Amino acid sequence: MSAPLIWILIPFVVGFSILFFLHQRFAPLIAGAVSAILALIALIFPIDTALLLGSISIKISASIQFFGRSFALNTADGPLIAIIYGLAAMWFFGTEASGTANRFVSLGLMIVALLTASIAVEPFLFAALLLDMAAMLAIPLLVPIYQKPGRGVIRFLTYQTLAMPFILFSGWMLAGVEASPGDVGSTLQAGTILGLGFAFLLGVFPLYNWIPMLMEEASPYVTGFLLWALPTFTIIFALGFLDRYTWLRTSPQISNAIQFAGVFMVASGGLFASQQKHIGRIMGYAAIVETGLLILAMGLKSTEVVNITFLLLIPRGLELAVWALALSIIKRKAYSLRFSEIQGMARSYPVAVAALILAHLSMTGFPLLAGFPSRLALWQELARQSLATSFWVFVGLLGLLIAVARTLAVFVMADEKKAWEWNESWVQTTMLGLGVIGLFILGMFPQTLQPFISKLPTLFEHLGQ
Amino acid sequence: MAIEIVSWIAVGIMLATSTVLLISRDWRMSIGALAVQYVAAFWLVTRHLPFVMGSAKLITGWMVVAALGMTRLGLPSAGDEKESAFLPRGRWFRVTLMFVVVFVTAGATPRIESAIPGLSWQVIAGSLLLIGAGVAHLGMTSDTLNVIFGLLTVLTGFEILYAAIESSILVTGLLAVTNLGLGIAGSYLLIAGTSPVEEIEDEA
Numbered sequence: 001m002s003a004p005l006i007w008i009l010i011p012f013v014v015g016f017s018i019l020f021f022l023h024q025r026f027a028p029l030i031a032g033a034v035s036a037i038l039a040l041i042a043l044i045f046p047i048d049t050a051l052l053l054g055s056i057s058i059k060i061s062a063s064i065q066f067f068g069r070s071f072a073l074n075t076a077d078g079p080l081i082a083i084i085y086g087l088a089a090m091w092f093f094g095t096e097a098s099g100t101a102n103r104f105v106s107l108g109l110m111i112v113a114l115l116t117a118s119i120a121v122e123p124f125l126f127a128a129l130l131l132d133m134a135a136m137l138a139i140p141l142l143v144p145i146y147q148k149p150g151r152g153v154i155r156f157l158t159y160q161t162l163a164m165p166f167i168l169f170s171g172w173m174l175a176g177v178e179a180s181p182g183d184v185g186s187t188l189q190a191g192t193i194l195g196l197g198f199a200f201l202l203g204v205f206p207l208y209n210w211i212p213m214l215m216e217e218a219s220p221y222v223t224g225f226l227l228w229a230l231p232t233f234t235i236i237f238a239l240g241f242l243d244r245y246t247w248l249r250t251s252p253q254i255s256n257a258i259q260f261a262g263v264f265m266v267a268s269g270g271l272f273a274s275q276q277k278h279i280g281r282i283m284g285y286a287a288i289v290e291t292g293l294l295i296l297a298m299g300l301k302s303t304e305v306v307n308i309t310f311l312l313l314i315p316r317g318l319e320l321a322v323w324a325l326a327l328s329i330i331k332r333k334a335y336s337l338r339f340s341e342i343q344g345m346a347r348s349y350p351v352a353v354a355a356l357i358l359a360h361l362s363m364t365g366f367p368l369l370a371g372f373p374s375r376l377a378l379w380q381e382l383a384r385q386s387l388a389t390s391f392w393v394f395v396g397l398l399g400l401l402i403a404v405a406r407t408l409a410v411f412v413m414a415d416e417k418k419a420w421e422w423n424e425s426w427v428q429t430t431m432l433g434l435g436v437i438g439l440f441i442l443g444m445f446p447q448t449l450q451p452f453i454s455k456l457p458t459l460f461e462h463l464g465q
Numbered sequence: 466m467a468i469e470i471v472s473w474i475a476v477g478i479m480l481a482t483s484t485v486l487l488i489s490r491d492w493r494m495s496i497g498a499l500a501v502q503y504v505a506a507f508w509l510v511t512r513h514l515p516f517v518m519g520s521a522k523l524i525t526g527w528m529v530v531a532a533l534g535m536t537r538l539g540l541p542s543a544g545d546e547k548e549s550a551f552l553p554r555g556r557w558f559r560v561t562l563m564f565v566v567v568f569v570t571a572g573a574t575p576r577i578e579s580a581i582p583g584l585s586w587q588v589i590a591g592s593l594l595l596i597g598a599g600v601a602h603l604g605m606t607s608d609t610l611n612v613i614f615g616l617l618t619v620l621t622g623f624e625i626l627y628a629a630i631e632s633s634i635l636v637t638g639l640l641a642v643t644n645l646g647l648g649i650a651g652s653y654l655l656i657a658g659t660s661p662v663e664e665i666e667d668e669a
Contacts, residue, residue: 067634067635067638068633068635069633069635126639129639129640130639132643133639136643136646136647136649137646139650139653139654140653143653143654143657145653145656146657146658147658148658149609149657149658151607153654154607154609154612157647157650158612158615158616161620161643161647162616162619164643165619168623168627168631168636169623169627172627186580
């Protein structure tokens with residue numbers, strides 16, 4: 001059997017089958033189990049290497065031909081696939097606790113399969129098409145059939161669709177630039193078109209306005225999932241560009257432009273977050289800050305680019321999952337998620353509120369939590385290169401810290417006579433508890449990620465070598 | 466020579482259809498213009514791609530038109546009335562915008578022709594015209610159906626240009642799926658929120 005069949009076709013078919021044939025009650029369990037099994041297979045069985053189990057020899061071949069092009073997942077992709085499907089399993093298992101519609105797991109699994117295809121397709125720039133298809137598949141998740149689509153979802157669709165032509169065309173132009181690297185005009189044009197494509201995909205300032213809008217309009221759990229999945233694969237795609245084209249990797253102007261985009265996102269996202277009165281929008285801005293940090297990591301003039309990027313990517317999945325789950329639980333009680341409606345909820349939903357605050361603190365880079373080691377590593381590298389950039393990153397994270405202080409103040413602003421209650425179900429409490437434990441483990445023992453991260457730089461031939 | 470003339474006619478048709486898409490208040494007219502636009506695009510695409518692959522794009526385009534048309538047909542016309550209150554004021558502005566797009570296309574075509582050798586003027590002009598008109602359309606509206614029209618127009622323009630530089634079957638297939646996906650997503654967004662919740666629950 002080939003790797004693309006296992007990690008692309010099977011989850012896609014399972015997702016499709018769940019959507020049309022399976023009882024809704026079992027959907028999250030089956031999707032979660034399938035994702036967990038796929039993650040374990042990726043962890044245990046090395047791709048393209050024969051493994052002897054007793055008298056049986058097992059080998060997962062790396063590639064498959066499809067319409068004259070190949071989809072290939074190599075040995076180096078194994079840890080990455082394990083991380084992706086492991087985090088996806090966590091999201092799917094949390095579906096029932098979040099009260100999200102069950103089609104989330106089926107479409108979510110299909111989205112993850114398409115996104116995995118985006119890292120497998122060769123030539124790699126065709127990934128832009130698969131990313132666009134994944135974004136379209138997300139539309140029914142974001143807009144329930146009984147709800148009018150808001151502006152956020154329309155902008156999301158528009159920006160994700162516009163990104164694809166830019167990236168495909170820039171890929172063709174980059175090949176020309178590679179052939180004649182001295183042509184400044186072509187280089188500038190190719191760089192600009194590529195930059196625009198990724199600006200649309202990642203929601204670089206000012207193209208991120210759809211994120212807080214979506215957090216207001218759509219289910220926080222679904223939006224959180226998309227804010228985890230889409231930027232994760234887009235960043236891997238962008239790293240592929242940097243790895244493939246020498247001039248992109250070595251040009252100081254490109255590096256500066258990437259860093260400028262990143263720092264603008266971090267600073268503006270943090271400042272906007274500190275001004276919000278809607279906890280959903282705050283999460284949206286926190287996700288923007290996180291994406292900004294990833295972009296900043298990509299722009300580092302250091303050999304640690306890949307390590308720091310993945311150190312940021314892995315806790316991001318956990319933080320967003322815990323935050324989105326807590327928000328979903330709170331949203332059942334306080335529909336609009338405005339400060340006026342969540343006031344004093346710490347006494348009625350203590351576990352959800354605690355998990356939300358801890359996830360938020362983790363995103364600000366609070367010590368002992370999952371976000372701390374990655375931010376420390378990033379800051380260390382940034383401080384060597386530019387103190388001004390480090391300062392603006394500090395401003396952005398300070399904005400997030402102000403937002404968490406305001407949120408906490410509103411949550412605990414209850415009448416003193418109000419009794420403490422425990423309104424979360426045991427499933428919700430367990431899921432949130434496990435998530436919070438995960439945040440602490442990743443924060444206090446970041447070396448637990450080492451087995452995954454140590455092998456990830458081999459994904460890229462030149463980057464970080 | 467005849468092929469060149471037909472190609473220029475295709476560009477002319479594209480100019481007409483994209484203008485209609487930009488200024489029309491009647492969704493039926495817009496849907497019709499989009500269907501005709503796909504025929505003109507088909508002609509330009511087949512200048513560089515085999516007939517069969519070009520046909521796939523045409524059929525996909527018409528499927529999208531059919532999906533959007535059927536969906537819109539089943540909806541009440543409240544959206545039309547809301548739009549008509551705004552559109553007459555902007556009609557001449559939109560026509561002027563199309564002139565700007567035409568001028569930009571005329572100015573950029575020779576430059577692109579020198580940058581990408583082997584492409585005909587008609588292909589470049591048709592492509593830029595649709596991309597420009599699509600972007601103008603997206604900038605003018607937030608109405609779901611019109612946004613989908615704008616995105617489809619941009620994609621069609623891009624596909625004409627990209628067909629000349631990439632002839633992979635996989636890309637053609639994925640672009641067709643993307644177009645179809647956009648049509649289906651658009652149809653879904655159009656019907657979302659139009660049925661009462663009780664009715665949906667009954668169906669479930």
